[in-house]
Amino acid sequence: MKFxxxxxxxxxxxxxxxxIVAAEAASGKKIAVVVSAMAGKTNELVAWTDGAxxxxxxxxxxxxxxxxxxxxxxxxxxxLLAITLRNMGLNARSWMGWQVPIxxxxxxxxxxxxxxxxxxxxxxxxxxxxxxVPGFQGVTPEGKITTLGRGGSxxxxxxVAAALSCPCDIYTDVDGVYTTDPRIESRARRxxxxxxxEMLEMASLGxxxxxxxxxxxAMAKQVPVRVLSSFIEPDESGxxxxxxxxxxxxxxEIVEKRIVSGVTMSRDxxxxxxxxxxxxxxxxADVFTRLAEANVNVDMIVQSQARTANTVNxxxxxxxxxAVRAAELMTAGQDxxxxxxxxxxxxxxxxxxxxxxxxxxxxxxxxxxxxLADKGVKFQAISTSEIKIxxxxxxxxxxxxxxxxxxxxxxxxx
Amino acid sequence: MKFxxxxxxxxxxxxxxxxIVAAEAASGKKIAVVVSAMAGKTNELVAWTDGAxxxxxxxxxxxxxxxxxxxxxxxxxxxLLAITLRNMGLNARSWMGWQVPIxxxxxxxxxxxxxxxxxxxxxxxxxxxxxxVPGFQGVTPEGKITTLGRGGSxxxxxxVAAALSCPCDIYTDVDGVYTTDPRIESRARRxxxxxxxEMLEMASLGxxxxxxxxxxxAMAKQVPVRVLSSFIEPDESGxxxxxxxxxxxxxxEIVEKRIVSGVTMSRDxxxxxxxxxxxxxxxxADVFTRLAEANVNVDMIVQSQARTANTVNxxxxxxxxxAVRAAELMTAGQDxxxxxxxxxxxxxxxxxxxxxxxxxxxxxxxxxxxxLADKGVKFQAISTSEIKIxxxxxxxxxxxxxxxxxxxxxxxxx
Numbered sequence: 001m002k003f004x005x006x007x008x009x010x011x012x013x014x015x016x017x018x019x020i021v022a023a024e025a026a027s028g029k030k031i032a033v034v035v036s037a038m039a040g041k042t043n044e045l046v047a048w049t050d051g052a053x054x055x056x057x058x059x060x061x062x063x064x065x066x067x068x069x070x071x072x073x074x075x076x077x078x079x080l081l082a083i084t085l086r087n088m089g090l091n092a093r094s095w096m097g098w099q100v101p102i103x104x105x106x107x108x109x110x111x112x113x114x115x116x117x118x119x120x121x122x123x124x125x126x127x128x129x130x131x132x133v134p135g136f137q138g139v140t141p142e143g144k145i146t147t148l149g150r151g152g153s154x155x156x157x158x159x160v161a162a163a164l165s166c167p168c169d170i171y172t173d174v175d176g177v178y179t180t181d182p183r184i185e186s187r188a189r190r191x192x193x194x195x196x197x198e199m200l201e202m203a204s205l206g207x208x209x210x211x212x213x214x215x216x217x218a219m220a221k222q223v224p225v226r227v228l229s230s231f232i233e234p235d236e237s238g239x240x241x242x243x244x245x246x247x248x249x250x251x252x253e254i255v256e257k258r259i260v261s262g263v264t265m266s267r268d269x270x271x272x273x274x275x276x277x278x279x280x281x282x283x284x285a286d287v288f289t290r291l292a293e294a295n296v297n298v299d300m301i302v303q304s305q306a307r308t309a310n311t312v313n314x315x316x317x318x319x320x321x322x323a324v325r326a327a328e329l330m331t332a333g334q335d336x337x338x339x340x341x342x343x344x345x346x347x348x349x350x351x352x353x354x355x356x357x358x359x360x361x362x363x364x365x366x367x368x369x370x371x372l373a374d375k376g377v378k379f380q381a382i383s384t385s386e387i388k389i390x391x392x393x394x395x396x397x398x399x400x401x402x403x404x405x406x407x408x409x410x411x412x413x414x
Numbered sequence: 415m416k417f418x419x420x421x422x423x424x425x426x427x428x429x430x431x432x433x434i435v436a437a438e439a440a441s442g443k444k445i446a447v448v449v450s451a452m453a454g455k456t457n458e459l460v461a462w463t464d465g466a467x468x469x470x471x472x473x474x475x476x477x478x479x480x481x482x483x484x485x486x487x488x489x490x491x492x493x494l495l496a497i498t499l500r501n502m503g504l505n506a507r508s509w510m511g512w513q514v515p516i517x518x519x520x521x522x523x524x525x526x527x528x529x530x531x532x533x534x535x536x537x538x539x540x541x542x543x544x545x546x547v548p549g550f551q552g553v554t555p556e557g558k559i560t561t562l563g564r565g566g567s568x569x570x571x572x573x574v575a576a577a578l579s580c581p582c583d584i585y586t587d588v589d590g591v592y593t594t595d596p597r598i599e600s601r602a603r604r605x606x607x608x609x610x611x612e613m614l615e616m617a618s619l620g621x622x623x624x625x626x627x628x629x630x631x632a633m634a635k636q637v638p639v640r641v642l643s644s645f646i647e648p649d650e651s652g653x654x655x656x657x658x659x660x661x662x663x664x665x666x667e668i669v670e671k672r673i674v675s676g677v678t679m680s681r682d683x684x685x686x687x688x689x690x691x692x693x694x695x696x697x698x699a700d701v702f703t704r705l706a707e708a709n710v711n712v713d714m715i716v717q718s719q720a721r722t723a724n725t726v727n728x729x730x731x732x733x734x735x736x737a738v739r740a741a742e743l744m745t746a747g748q749d750x751x752x753x754x755x756x757x758x759x760x761x762x763x764x765x766x767x768x769x770x771x772x773x774x775x776x777x778x779x780x781x782x783x784x785x786l787a788d789k790g791v792k793f794q795a796i797s798t799s800e801i802k803i804x805x806x807x808x809x810x811x812x813x814x815x816x817x818x819x820x821x822x823x824x825x826x827x828x
Binding site for chain 2: 045048064066067068069071073075078079093094098144
């Protein structure tokens with residue numbers, strides 16, 4: 001079981017989470033719990049490390065000490081949940097990242113889990129103890145504290161479940177994965193099941209239910225993950241009502257296949273266009289090498305003929321946070337790259353349809369283009385994978401496009 | 415070097431502490447720093463553990479999880495000080511209690527340090543690294559987090575100094591140990607040196623400069639401890655001005671012996687009187703056995719003849735927090751103990767004079783009694799040790815008595 005920052009936000013919410021844990025324990029399950037820090041707490045700790053000053057040029061980075069400070073947030077909630085459960089008469093104990101241990105590499109502030117020797121933890125859980133593990137934190141083989149980067153608690157939860165060979169229930173402030181964001185389309189439906197691949201596309205395309213890396217790990221380790229609401233409470237008899245939720249699992253386990261499972265939307269995009277770029281065959285490669293070396297991820301790419309002879313216009317998209325840096329890189333290399341003008345447009349949105357059924361069905365793209373055209377939505381770029389189609393459009397049309405596609409693929413609730 | 419909670423209270427104060435550390439490092443010293451949590455933070459964490467609920471009867475105590483929660487406060491300041499020092503160009507690193515390790519027994523929430531293997535920490539410090547150690551926390555031989563009880567950071571600092579065979583500078587919000595509390599007697603003087611024994615008496619008698627256990631440890635391990643103000647800053651050239659302070663050291667190192675070094679006052683006293691207690695020879699033993707078994711410490715004891723035949727009045731003092739429990743214990747045993755009435759008086763204060771010179775000088779007590787009598791202060795009980803005399807008086811006279819004694823023993827600043 002994993003509880004996020006909202007579910008750990010204060011003592012009353014911690015007690016509610018404890019009641020859900022108790023109900024699960026009462027049903028005979030053996031349980032490990034992964035917890036986030038209290039909502040807002042991690043931001044406060046990060047602000048303090050910022051206030052202690054960004055390292056001046058030439059000085060060593062302090063990411064290892066950032067980890068020491070920031071990891072404390074989950075330590076607090078792990079201890080508090082253990083106390084709360086004991087006061088309900090349950091056998092519970094917290095296990096810090098270094099006690100389990102949750103072994104990570106030494107990429108401080110963005111570490112990756114490399115191993116969780118599950119024997120000690122598993123023996124404790126088997127013996128009937130509810131093990132509480134702070135999410136987000138780990139320890140290097142040399143014994144230094146690490147953190148996994150923001151949102152890392154989901155990854156911790158899946159990794160602990162993998163180490164214990166058990167399924168992973170993620171309790172959060174939504175009750176499952178929806179066909180699209182219900183705040184945009186009120187007819188959105190909760191999906192009972194969704195495949196790892198679909199969830200991965202949805203997570204990376206802007207559905208904020210789960211952190212991408214946690215879904216990758218669940219797929220790699222074949223951990224069944226359920227997304228559930230932490231606002232559902234056991235009734236007076238201590239029984240949990242039907243919890244609904246969404247199971248994220250292997251494609252084979254989904255009997256009723258849909259062509260499209262969901263429509264996602266992301267505003268975290270920026271479009272950069274290089275006008276009048278030389279039509280040398282290696283010019284685009286030069287552009288994308290410079291971006292890759294600076295760790296700027298590029299998503300969509302479109303090249304079109306320019307009006308000037310021997311030049312092209314090259315358009316690409318990046319995450320919005322990377323846009324300024326990408327533009328600086330291009331401007332710094334303007335002489336070598338040989339383009340005439342650069343334009344940045346942040347007033348764009350990416351709308352995508354995702355579904356494993358696309359693999360075996362033709363006509364998915366046509367449906368998309370027709371639905372958008374019917375509403376007068378023009379698209380500026382397209383990218384596809386085996387199970388998704390994304391279009392870049394004017395941000396003003398984003399919600400309209402989402403609703404049009406949701407309806408066109410028959411996802412609207414009746 | 416040790417910095418308390420006030421000196422770690424916010425980022426600006428942490429920067430000031432860092433400047434003091436940097437000045438010491440610039441003078442060529444090799445340094446380990448022990449830090450407290452931000453002032454107020456430990457109280458917040460303790461309140462959360464209280465809010466998570468005191469264990470109901472029959473349920474296991476959660477002191478181990480209390481330690482997990484509360485130890486996080488020092489973890490945060492250790493990391494923040496390390497970041498701040500690095501940003502000043504210094505080589506610094508935090509060492510958690512479990513990383514050093516600071517090995518304690520498993521008396522959670524009030525653990526005692528049993529060993530600090532200083533090799534790893536010492537090697538790092540010798541190699542020029544400023545080692546930052548969170549105070550107050552440790553780890554059991556089994557690898558569970560412990561805390562030392564309130565004020566434990568002083569003890570951590572002395573223990574780390576002992577492990578590294580170096581002196582211990584305690585930076586705090588006062589600039590040394592005074593002949594008495596300057597808020598009571600403005601003519602109080604800072605002592606340049608004070609012996610371990612004197613400091614121990616003063617600490618346990620109400621001078622709140624250092625935690626008693628830290629002084630005991632310093633005496634046992636012969637660690638020279640200096641109490642210094644953390645409000646003194648290096649000048650523009652990075653040099654520290656004369657820091658003053660008080661050195662707590664072996665009696666032999668104090669050349670100029672004083673008969674009395676200080677006058678202390680404590681209101682944390684309660685007086686309990688059993689009227690008409692049986693004069694059976696074992697009745698007082700029965701009283702004090704009951705109190706000892708309930709861990710109630712008794713300080714002063716006076717027995718006097720009662721008006722009723724075959725009975726005595728027995729008066730004793732306890733810490734104020736223990737008074738209600740002591741009274742309950744007495745009342746519960748009233749039939750067996752056989753007394754007529756119990757009275758509790760919390761309107762009392764204990765005033766004491768402390769000095770190693772008493773060992774070799776007669777007339778110390780007379781001076782005390784005469785000075786009090788001259789001001790019309792009656793005393794209700796007396797207790798003495800080799801180097802101190804304490805009297806219990808009406809609380810209303812406490813400050814008057816302190817000033818009278820400070821003057822009578824020639825401690826007033828000229």
